[in-house]
Amino acid sequence: MPLKDDDLMQKIVSFCKRRGFIFPASEIYGGFANAYSYGPYGTELKNNIKKLWWKMFVQDRADIVGLDGPILLNPKIWEASGHTSGFNDAMVDCRACQKRFRADHLVEQATGRDLEGDLKAMSKILHDEKVKCPNCGQSDWTKVRNLNLMFKTEMNGIEGPVYLRPETAGAIFVDFKNVIDSMRVKIPFGIAQIGKAFRNEIIAGNFIFRLREFEQMEIEYFIDPKTKWEPLFEGWLRDQGEFVMALGAKKKNFRRFEHPKEKLSHYSKKTVDIEYNFPFGWSELYGLAHRGDFDLSQHAKFSGQDLSYLDQISNHRYIPHVLEPTFGVDRSVLVSLVSAYTEEKVGDEERVVLKFPKNLAPIKVAIFPLLKNKEKLVEKAKGIFNSLKTELICEFDDNGNIGKRYRRQDEIGTPYCITVDFDTLDNNTVTVRDRDSMKQERVNIGELKEWLKREI
Numbered sequence: 001m002p003l004k005d006d007d008l009m010q011k012i013v014s015f016c017k018r019r020g021f022i023f024p025a026s027e028i029y030g031g032f033a034n035a036y037s038y039g040p041y042g043t044e045l046k047n048n049i050k051k052l053w054w055k056m057f058v059q060d061r062a063d064i065v066g067l068d069g070p071i072l073l074n075p076k077i078w079e080a081s082g083h084t085s086g087f088n089d090a091m092v093d094c095r096a097c098q099k100r101f102r103a104d105h106l107v108e109q110a111t112g113r114d115l116e117g118d119l120k121a122m123s124k125i126l127h128d129e130k131v132k133c134p135n136c137g138q139s140d141w142t143k144v145r146n147l148n149l150m151f152k153t154e155m156n157g158i159e160g161p162v163y164l165r166p167e168t169a170g171a172i173f174v175d176f177k178n179v180i181d182s183m184r185v186k187i188p189f190g191i192a193q194i195g196k197a198f199r200n201e202i203i204a205g206n207f208i209f210r211l212r213e214f215e216q217m218e219i220e221y222f223i224d225p226k227t228k229w230e231p232l233f234e235g236w237l238r239d240q241g242e243f244v245m246a247l248g249a250k251k252k253n254f255r256r257f258e259h260p261k262e263k264l265s266h267y268s269k270k271t272v273d274i275e276y277n278f279p280f281g282w283s284e285l286y287g288l289a290h291r292g293d294f295d296l297s298q299h300a301k302f303s304g305q306d307l308s309y310l311d312q313i314s315n316h317r318y319i320p321h322v323l324e325p326t327f328g329v330d331r332s333v334l335v336s337l338v339s340a341y342t343e344e345k346v347g348d349e350e351r352v353v354l355k356f357p358k359n360l361a362p363i364k365v366a367i368f369p370l371l372k373n374k375e376k377l378v379e380k381a382k383g384i385f386n387s388l389k390t391e392l393i394c395e396f397d398d399n400g401n402i403g404k405r406y407r408r409q410d411e412i413g414t415p416y417c418i419t420v421d422f423d424t425l426d427n428n429t430v431t432v433r434d435r436d437s438m439k440q441e442r443v444n445i446g447e448l449k450e451w452l453k454r455e456i
């Protein structure tokens with residue numbers, strides 16, 4: 001994909017490293033496989049995003065329950081779901097420079113055509129149209145082959161390979177029966193899960209957009225096959241849009257893309273991607289699919305268990321259909337960073353400010369004594385820090401002049417900075433400075449906690 005706004009992406013990548021949000025993983029060993037670690041601020045941001053999702057889709061709703069299943073599952077699950085045989089990407093190697101590529105991406109860039117799955121046609125186009133290698137410029141391709149994206153491992157006492165789950169959904173379907181047997185859930189209801197997923201992507205890249213180890217937030221929403229599903233589907237799309245807005249995204253930067261009917265999996269009635277206008281172009285952020293009864297039927301068949309549901313009122317027994325809204329955690333973090341990152345002129349200076357929605361900001365409040373060497377100011381500021389930190393994530397900073405301290409907090413998106421000055425010692429008030437407007441207000445220390453909790 002051509003980089004549309006390379007500069008912004010580069011800026012965000014180096015900013016994230018410099019300011020403790022996201023580091024290249026295994027860096028002291030020269031890096032490893034395009035992987036990243038979340039640094040102290042990145043971890044807070046990511047946790048806030050997951051917390052918000054859990055609150056919005058599990059805790060605030062009466063019709064959804066949570067689950068936390070394992071990464072290593074019985075390998076039969078992946079046979080039943082079709083991942084063992086069909087979870088493939090088309091790959092091709094450049095014979096000249098030995099680099100490996102997604103063949104479908106090369107063909108799409110060269111011709112605009114999406115030949116998903118047709119390996120022969122892809123080989124022919126790469127060859128006939130002399131498509132150039134993006135790395136070395138030659139056109140000397142191997143045959144296009146399928147690569148299964150699941151990571152394999154071994155487990156003591158188990159014969160044959162065990163897989164790191166390629167999505168969180170599998171764990172949900174196999175616990176469907178446990179949930180209906182143990183909880184008082186009635187269809188329609190959903191099971192939600194947040195967790196790691198692993199895909200041996202041919203090329204990872206675009207920072208945290210495409211990783212080999214990533215996190216998903218998924219819901220399987222079970223419905224009666226006789227229900228009019230279209231309004232529910234539309235409702236989920238609206239909810240997904242609302243979540244994108246809650247990350248701080250602007251409406252114009254995301255859109256829906258409905259998969260054409262002829263490209264749908266045989267079991268899907270409808271699939272829509274939520275795409276976001278990332279600095280490298282419009283790409284999938286989330287997905288929503290109507291998966292019919294494919295998953296529960298397959299797991300019933302492969303496990304030999306009855307996974308039907310009995311509607312106690314109508315006495316009607318059926319295999320539920322499922323709507324599957326799926327959200328990528330890392331892509332959500334990227335959206336929040338791209339949406340928040342702002343460069344502004346303040347007088348003669350430039351400031352970088354991350355304008356996160358306040359509830360997502362890694363640090364909520366920073367507390368400064370005006371001067372580092374005035375014991376009374378430091379003592380008072382530490383007292384405020386200690387009283388706030390039990391309820392809000394705070395930072396104490398007495399290093400450098402106040403202007404520099406404000407800039408540091410602007411850069412990490414802290415909504416409020418509190419300064420203890422000489423007036424504080426007289427009248428027990430402090431200044432509270434707003435990140436976005438940079439306006440300062442004097443607030444009484446006794447009212448500070450409530451004031452901040454109201455604003456954040």
Ligand code: ATP
Pocket residue numbers: 167199201208209210211212214215216284285286287326327328329330331
């Ligand atoms: P893509 O077309 O970008 O490969 P996909 O259609 O394979 O994505 P799904 O299988 O629908 O993705 O996965 C659900 C969600 O998980 C995606 O919408 C995305 O947010 C996230 N996701 C998928 N693959 C990755 C990855 N390699 N790195 C980070 N997030 C991912």
